[in-house]
Amino acid sequence: MIVYGTSISPFVRKVLVALAEKGISYEHRPVAPQAEDAAFRAASPMGKIPAIDHDGFRLADSSAILDYLERLxxxxxxxxxxxxxxxxxxxxxxxxxxxxxxxxxxxxxxxFLKPRIFKVPGDEALAQQAVDKHLPPLFDYLDSQISGPFLVGGAFGIADIAVAAPFHNLRLAQVEVDPARWPKLAGWVALTLDRPAFVAAIAAPAW
Ligand SMILES: N[C@@H](CCC(=O)N[C@@H](CS)C(=O)NCC(=O)O)C(=O)O
Structure with a gap:
């Protein structure tokens, strides 16, 4: 199976983690979104990442791909x-x-993306507004939902994969979940991102 998409995308990370958890071997092609790569564009009609090609079966969208892997x-x-x-x-x-x-x-x-990848200044006021105003209600909600090591049903699964994946992007932006304010969420994020499948997906090539 070929997986298209840079590992810094949280949606690509979902797919890489699910593949590792299921022990499915794959070849990773870390293309950027909208890359002019004919094979990638054939797998991703909108040019978004991730996409897969499994022996000619082409599919985009991380949730659709995880559904496929689950049945496979x-x-x-x-x-x-x-x-x-x-x-x-x-x-x-x-x-x-x-x-x-x-x-x-x-x-x-x-x-991260603007200063580090696109080499243009980021809008710090916009970032700080999201950190101060827009993320806390979501963190409050998640903290209220966590009562063990896994989000749903007593076992690691797609809920953990999908929700934890973007928290690595927050780390890349030098933001950590405050353990004093959201102790359960901070603990769950740390535990989940420390799983071998997440560690490997985070270390996968970005380019
Ligand atoms: N629903 C899609 C979202 C994928 C997505 O938006 N990926 C971003 C990168 S993180 C992308 O390719 N954006 C490029 C674009 O929208 O043109 C999924 O779950 O795979």
Whole structure:
């Protein structure tokens, strides 16, 4: 299986972590979004990352790819079997993309992508506004949802993968979850990003 996308994308990280957890071998091609690479563009119609090519089966979108991997290699299960847990796991996957990534992406763009990758100044006021105003309600919610080492159903799964993945981007932007204010969230983020699959995905080539 070929996986397209730079490892600094949280959505690519989701796929790399799921593959490692399931022990599926792959070749990583760390292309940037919208790269002019014909094979990548064939796998990703909108030019977004990640995308995969599995023996000619091409698919984009991290959630769709994780669904495919789950059916391809059901063990270890990353989607809970129990209906309510399965639905909550999907909720957290959506929450990570729609709520968390949107707010946290501002901090990552202004403090990391613009100065480090695009070599233009970031808007520090915008980043600080996201840190002070937009992220705390999301952290409050997540802190209220954590009661053990895993977000849903007593086992590591897609909820943990999807929600933890963007927190590495926050680290790249020099923001840590304050353990005094959000003790459960800070502990869960540290534990999850320390899993071997996350450590390997974070160390995967960015370019
Ligand atoms: N829903 C998609 C989102 C993918 C996505 O937005 N990736 C970003 C990089 S983190 C991208 O490729 N952006 C380029 C663009 O929107 O043109 C997924 O889960 O894979």
């Amino acid at each position: 290699n059901p063990q270890p299960a990353l989607v809970p079997a129990e209906p309510k847990d399965a639905a909550r796991a999907r909720w957290f996957d959506k929450f990570a993309e729609v709520e968390l990534h949107q707010k946290l992406g501002v901090v990552f763009t202004e403090r």
